[in-house]
Amino acid sequence: MTLVLCAGFLVAGCEAKLDLSEVEAERQKPTARFDQFQAAAQSDGRMLVVGSGGVILRSTDNGKSWSRTELKVPGEPLRAPGLIDVSACSDGSFVVLDIGRRVWVSVDGEAAWQPRSIDMVDEPLALTCDPKGRLWVVGGFSALLVSEDKGVSWNDMSFGEDAMLTTVQFVDDQYGIVTGEFGSFFVTEDGGQTWDSPAVIPNDFYPQDALFVNRREGWVVGLTGLILHTADSGMSWQRQDSGTEVPLYGLAQAHGRIYAVGDHATLLIYRDGVWSEVPRDQRKFGYLRAVLPVEEGKILVAGGAGTLTMLDQRDQAIPFSEKVASRTK
Numbered sequence: 001m002t003l004v005l006c007a008g009f010l011v012a013g014c015e016a017k018l019d020l021s022e023v024e025a026e027r028q029k030p031t032a033r034f035d036q037f038q039a040a041a042q043s044d045g046r047m048l049v050v051g052s053g054g055v056i057l058r059s060t061d062n063g064k065s066w067s068r069t070e071l072k073v074p075g076e077p078l079r080a081p082g083l084i085d086v087s088a089c090s091d092g093s094f095v096v097l098d099i100g101r102r103v104w105v106s107v108d109g110e111a112a113w114q115p116r117s118i119d120m121v122d123e124p125l126a127l128t129c130d131p132k133g134r135l136w137v138v139g140g141f142s143a144l145l146v147s148e149d150k151g152v153s154w155n156d157m158s159f160g161e162d163a164m165l166t167t168v169q170f171v172d173d174q175y176g177i178v179t180g181e182f183g184s185f186f187v188t189e190d191g192g193q194t195w196d197s198p199a200v201i202p203n204d205f206y207p208q209d210a211l212f213v214n215r216r217e218g219w220v221v222g223l224t225g226l227i228l229h230t231a232d233s234g235m236s237w238q239r240q241d242s243g244t245e246v247p248l249y250g251l252a253q254a255h256g257r258i259y260a261v262g263d264h265a266t267l268l269i270y271r272d273g274v275w276s277e278v279p280r281d282q283r284k285f286g287y288l289r290a291v292l293p294v295e296e297g298k299i300l301v302a303g304g305a306g307t308l309t310m311l312d313q314r315d316q317a318i319p320f321s322e323k324v325a326s327r328t329k
Helices: 002-015 023-027
Strands: 037-043 046-051 055-059 067-071 085-090 094-098 102-107 112-117 124-129 135-140 144-147 167-168 177-178 184-188 209-212 219-220 227-230 238-240 250-253 257-262 265-270 275-277 288-293 301-303 308-311 326-327
Touching: 037 301, 046 085, 046 094, 046 301, 055 265, 085 124, 094 124, 135 167, 135 177, 144 167, 167 209, 177 209, 209 250, 219 257, 257 288, 257 301
Parallel strands: 037 085, 037 288, 067 326, 124 167, 250 288
Antiparallel strands: 037 046, 046 055, 055 067, 085 094, 094 102, 102 112, 124 135, 135 144, 167 177, 177 184, 209 219, 219 227, 227 238, 250 257, 257 265, 265 275, 288 301, 301 308
């Protein structure tokens, strides 16, 4: 009996104290390996990156430090919303799109977020806040909805076609563009009061993103590395060689350059009429979906596997601070 008690004592005495400091340090970082960032926007020196799991990252110092918020579905504290898009409005507020047919509107400088339902049948896929501060949402079954009160009420302007609309953009307060499945292409020249389809994007093109830099010139990207360009307001489209066959998910303009992002950490830049890939350097082997311009010619890219990387004006990766001001749920 004495030997048994002694053995038990020895086992207990040799057991190491559980050290959770590294776990806690990892938890306090602004990003996690499981983060799947989907979109980014900026306004008045503030940057927002949103993704699945209800994650919103916010920076007020050009990406040097970030605060992290994790939203929860209203009435379901254990379930997180899937955040797929974000737009900055002219009044300085941000609006985030939730795949669960909601928008989240920032309150008090992003100190809080208000969820507001979208009255639509199918899932939303993209949103924008136009220069007049109105919200536009597009989605399945050619859905097009507009709200003049930040999502409190909605006006349905859907086109009544069986197509997924994937992008919506206003280049000024009157001219807007919507693109989608089967080459869908709609334009408004009166601030969204009426929409017409003057042409279609050829070969039933399915744009993952579209970017117009003015009323005449724009690009769309697709799932097999395809990039199409128009210089006549979408009346005709020409294919541009992307140099890749990987899916491309996003387009952005930064510091006078056009960027395309996609799977396998693909980052393309358009210069002098030619697309070329930016050297990968420290970018992770995941997808990229968002690009934001930062000071001094830098850009921020975000995507899957917690990717949040800043690139300098020579297109070389530089480290960013993992300091986090706060982490709230």
